[in-house]
Amino acid sequence: MRHPVKSQTQTLPAGAHARRGFVLFFVCVFALMMMVLLIGLNVHKSGEILQLSRSIEQERIVFLVQAGINEMLAGVKAGVNDRNTQIGREIAEFWKLNPAGGNKVIYEAEIPAARLPVANGLVRDYLGASAEISGRISITVIDKIAAPRPSYIGYLEIVGKAKSRDVPEIRLKERREIRIVDLSYPFVDKYALFVKSFCRQLSHPKKKIIVKGIAPDDPGIYSYVYLGNRSYPPCPEFPQGAKSAKTPPVLLDLFFRDDHHLLGSFYRPAPFQTVDPRFEQVSAGNFFFVIPPFDFKTIANSYSVSTDFHNTPELVNIYKSILKTSSNYAGTEGTLGYMIAKDYQKAGGNPGNSEVFRSMVYSLMQNWKYQYGYTDYASIAGDSGSSFVKEHPFSGIGEYFVEYSTRNPQRLVGGKMPVLFGEGRDIPVYVEGPVFLRFFKIAFLDQAKVKFELFGGETMDVTFPPVPLFYEEKPETFAGKTCSPQIDERTKVLMSAPIESLSVNNLFFGANVKKPKTPTSVSGGVEGYDVFPAFDPTLRSVAHLYKSVGDFVNERIKMIGGKKVLDLDGVSMILDPAGAPLDLSSVEKYRGKGRIILQRGNCIVGNLSPISLHADTLGIYLMFGNIVVKSSASVVSIYASLAASTNFRDNSSSSVSAESGIDCGGKSVNIYGNLFVDNLFDLRTLPDGGKLTIVHDPNLYFPAYPVRVSIGEARSLMAVDYDA
Amino acid sequence: MHRRTQGFVPLLGILVSLLLLLSLFLVFRGAGSGKKLSPGERPVLLPQEEVSGESSGPTDEETLTAAITARKASEKQIRPGTNDLSELFFDSNRAFMTELDKLPPEYYAPQSVDTTRNGLLLLEDIRKASDEAEKARQSSLRLLEREGAAR
Numbered sequence: 001m002r003h004p005v006k007s008q009t010q011t012l013p014a015g016a017h018a019r020r021g022f023v024l025f026f027v028c029v030f031a032l033m034m035m036v037l038l039i040g041l042n043v044h045k046s047g048e049i050l051q052l053s054r055s056i057e058q059e060r061i062v063f064l065v066q067a068g069i070n071e072m073l074a075g076v077k078a079g080v081n082d083r084n085t086q087i088g089r090e091i092a093e094f095w096k097l098n099p100a101g102g103n104k105v106i107y108e109a110e111i112p113a114a115r116l117p118v119a120n121g122l123v124r125d126y127l128g129a130s131a132e133i134s135g136r137i138s139i140t141v142i143d144k145i146a147a148p149r150p151s152y153i154g155y156l157e158i159v160g161k162a163k164s165r166d167v168p169e170i171r172l173k174e175r176r177e178i179r180i181v182d183l184s185y186p187f188v189d190k191y192a193l194f195v196k197s198f199c200r201q202l203s204h205p206k207k208k209i210i211v212k213g214i215a216p217d218d219p220g221i222y223s224y225v226y227l228g229n230r231s232y233p234p235c236p237e238f239p240q241g242a243k244s245a246k247t248p249p250v251l252l253d254l255f256f257r258d259d260h261h262l263l264g265s266f267y268r269p270a271p272f273q274t275v276d277p278r279f280e281q282v283s284a285g286n287f288f289f290v291i292p293p294f295d296f297k298t299i300a301n302s303y304s305v306s307t308d309f310h311n312t313p314e315l316v317n318i319y320k321s322i323l324k325t326s327s328n329y330a331g332t333e334g335t336l337g338y339m340i341a342k343d344y345q346k347a348g349g350n351p352g353n354s355e356v357f358r359s360m361v362y363s364l365m366q367n368w369k370y371q372y373g374y375t376d377y378a379s380i381a382g383d384s385g386s387s388f389v390k391e392h393p394f395s396g397i398g399e400y401f402v403e404y405s406t407r408n409p410q411r412l413v414g415g416k417m418p419v420l421f422g423e424g425r426d427i428p429v430y431v432e433g434p435v436f437l438r439f440f441k442i443a444f445l446d447q448a449k450v451k452f453e454l455f456g457g458e459t460m461d462v463t464f465p466p467v468p469l470f471y472e473e474k475p476e477t478f479a480g481k482t483c484s485p486q487i488d489e490r491t492k493v494l495m496s497a498p499i500e501s502l503s504v505n506n507l508f509f510g511a512n513v514k515k516p517k518t519p520t521s522v523s524g525g526v527e528g529y530d531v532f533p534a535f536d537p538t539l540r541s542v543a544h545l546y547k548s549v550g551d552f553v554n555e556r557i558k559m560i561g562g563k564k565v566l567d568l569d570g571v572s573m574i575l576d577p578a579g580a581p582l583d584l585s586s587v588e589k590y591r592g593k594g595r596i597i598l599q600r601g602n603c604i605v606g607n608l609s610p611i612s613l614h615a616d617t618l619g620i621y622l623m624f625g626n627i628v629v630k631s632s633a634s635v636v637s638i639y640a641s642l643a644a645s646t647n648f649r650d651n652s653s654s655s656v657s658a659e660s661g662i663d664c665g666g667k668s669v670n671i672y673g674n675l676f677v678d679n680l681f682d683l684r685t686l687p688d689g690g691k692l693t694i695v696h697d698p699n700l701y702f703p704a705y706p707v708r709v710s711i712g713e714a715r716s717l718m719a720v721d722y723d724a
Numbered sequence: 725m726h727r728r729t730q731g732f733v734p735l736l737g738i739l740v741s742l743l744l745l746l747s748l749f750l751v752f753r754g755a756g757s758g759k760k761l762s763p764g765e766r767p768v769l770l771p772q773e774e775v776s777g778e779s780s781g782p783t784d785e786e787t788l789t790a791a792i793t794a795r796k797a798s799e800k801q802i803r804p805g806t807n808d809l810s811e812l813f814f815d816s817n818r819a820f821m822t823e824l825d826k827l828p829p830e831y832y833a834p835q836s837v838d839t840t841r842n843g844l845l846l847l848e849d850i851r852k853a854s855d856e857a858e859k860a861r862q863s864s865l866r867l868l869e870r871e872g873a874a875r
Contacts (some may be wrong), residue, residue: 047857061803083874126815147835148830149830149834149835166822185835186827186828186830186831187830187831187833187834187835188831188834190827190831212795213802215795215796216798216800217795217798217800217801217802218826219800219802221826221827222802223799244730244757261804262804263804264803264804409831421804422795422797423738424796424797425804426796426797426801426803426804427795427797427801427836428797428804507804508802508804509801509802526834526837530834530837531834531837532835532837532840533837535839535840535843536843536861537840537842537843538846539843539846539847547854565771573847573853575847575850577851577853577854577855599844609783609788610783611782611783612781612782612783613783613787613788613791614783623844637788637789637792639788639791645841647841647844648835650836672788672791672792687831693792695791695863697794
């Protein structure tokens with residue numbers, strides 16, 4: 001079977017061989033061309049693939065460098081506000097030097113790969129051990145913001161570097177704004193309490209303001225309190241209110257039962273030594289200082305019997321009763337009654353011209369015992385309508401209240417002064433403003449038995465009742481006229497009177513010539529109403545600007561450990577045009593250092609305290625609104641510096657309804673920090689028995705490091721160098 | 725003896741090399757495992773210093789309460805009424821005892837009232853600008869809606 005095939009092959013013609021050669025040639029050429037094409041394609045494609053794979057590699061590296069930058073940024077954020085870290089320490093050192101503005105690199109550090117464990121961990125996971133990420137951090141200050149305490153702005157620059165075997169070094173650079181803001185304002189921070197407008201209920205007997213100043217060892221350093229008189233109601237005594245020629249006073253009523261510690265040796269409580277023991281008993285416990293009976297005859301020459309006594313109703317009444325008694329005998333010549341009637345006619349009805357009256361006064365002056373003592377408003381007001389001043393000898397002070405019920409009703413309001421010096425009354429506080437201590441002198445002439453020598457050698461023993469010495473706005477009787485010699489160093493006039501010209505500062509600092517109207521610690525005589533919390537008008541120190549309260553709440557209130565925490569970071573300003581209230585009542589903790597400035601609207605707060613008392617600080621400044629306390633607790637504690645004060649076109653005469661202040665919401669409120677307000681709204685929102693306690697935070701007065709370094713949320717620059 | 729030494733040297737070299745490689749491997753492995761963070765672990769913060777002190781642990785409620793309630797005057801502070809107040813009260817020639825100079829000057833220099841006023845004016849400008857921008861945004865949105873409806 002094979003032979004026929006073999007013979008067939010052998011029989012092919014010569015042309016067939018030529019065709020076969022051509023086909024072979026064609027196939028070979030085609031194969032060659034294909035090979036060239038394939039090689040070309042291969043070379044081309046592999047270049048593109050290489051390029052593509054390199055791009056992918058670079059992008060992956062860039063992402064990893066970004067991770068490195070984020071890691072560095074996190075470290076910077078954690079460290080800039082902690083002076084225990086190198087970066088925090090260097091910023092603190094820079095701040096301490098208080099340098100001028102201008103470009104200045106204040107911190108620079110190379111960050112090796114070993115200090116970026118997270119980013120390099122990612123590098124190992126995604127790229128193997130062929131690459132590593134390192135970086136560089138620098139902080140440059142570019143400007144100084146003038147303020148009570150200067151702040152600085154600049155930028156933080158972070159450079160991330162990736163070194164790889166396969167691709168050239170890649171560098172990623174980003175910048176963010178950085179603010180080094182001093183949150184303190186020494187002028188205001190030294191005040192535990194600053195109230196611009198007049199509060200007529202400062203001495204409310206049932207609502208207490210308690211101030212606890214700082215208590216350092218240095219006797220030259222103490223807290224300040226300013227109590228202003230703006231918005232004082234106009235009245236006949238002060239027709240233009242606070243702007244009257246005379247300065248309306250802010251009176252604080254001493255309450256000697258509690259405040260006696262302030263009085264030192266001046267506190268000598270005792271009853272009067274009266275002839276009638278009943279008055280002695282009545283006076284017991286109502287006076288913190290009394291003098292022993294004083295012989296009136298010592299000062300008798302100070303007065304004229306004809307002009308200084310005839311207006312004293314008690315003496316005139318005695319004289320009239322003598323006239324009345326003797327009138328039955330007026331017609332019988334030679335009798336005492338006749339002589340008295342004749343004398344009366346001769347005097348023309350004026351007791352001052354009456355011999356009988358003058359004789360009576362002269363005799364009384366030889367027998368009178370003058371007595372006075374000091375008491376307080378609460379004792380005069382008494383309990384449930386009963387007061388010792390209703391007893392005749394002690395009623396002289398009543399004329400003061402009658403007089404001022406029309407001239408100035410503000411003087412009628414009183415009670416127990418705020419506890420400005422701590423509950424132990426032993427922490428000095430310097431009080432500014434037209435503030436005066438008030439207590440009352442109650443004076444009388446005790447009962448006297450007089451043997452009258454009448455015409456014709458007749459005598460008559462008469463017992464004269466005690467004579468209360470009434471308050472006289474203008475001296476009309478001997479009680480209101482100056483005596484010589486003085487009774488003692490305190491007493492030039494005899495009458496009952498309020499003591500309301502003594503500075504409260506006398507209690508700790510001794511007598512003071514000045515009666516401060518403006519804050520005496522101000523340079524340049526700035527009025528109290530023109531003092532405001534520190535504010536940067538350029539807004540460059542503002543770290544976070546919010547268009548609404550909602551934006552602030554969303555960004556700055558965070559859930560940490562299942563609790564809402566206010567996360568503070570420098571100055572946050574809220575510009576809510578609707579004036580929506582900032583409700584922080586559901587937030588009980590805050591962390592960081594910050595100041596919240598609300599342009600318009602109330603701020604509602606409940607119990608609010610820092611996570612760390614010494615590291616975290618909060619200041620709230622309401623430019624037009626009230627601090628409103630809201631809580632389910634009966635006593636609310638707020639650890640913050642609270643300020644609510646509106647800047648009016650003319651701060652000297654503001655509209656009370658537009659003033660800012662604090663609404664205690666019917667709760668007792670503790671503030672650990674300080675309180676700066678326009679108005680206390682007459683303590684209407686403090687319940688009876690309630691307390692507004694302000695404990696001045698020494699860390700606010702003398703802050704160790706009141707600086708918050710804030711890093712911008714947005715990048716101000718970002719650049720990538722793929723072939724560094 | 726010479727032949728024996730010739731055979732030993734390469735063997736020793738190989739052993740030393742192996743040991744070197746092993747130690748290098750261990751070093752790298754150790755270093756590598758040290759850097760790796762387990763899930764949830766806090767990364768090392770920059771710079772590598774203890775982050776404490778200022779941001780120290782939370783303050784307990786007792787400390788917070790004590791800050792308000794327990795404040796006592798220093799024994800070295802001025803005492804009230806230690807002198808004869810009856811004289812002090814009424815003797816206006818006595819020197820005043822405050823030592824205001826003890827504080828640095830910055831404690832007596834308030835910021836000018838105009839500073840706050842200027843700031844308020846700027847805030848008002850910002851508010852107006854913000855309102856205008858919002859109005860413009862709203863009107864452009866309405867325009868886009870109308871154009872979309874026309875198409």
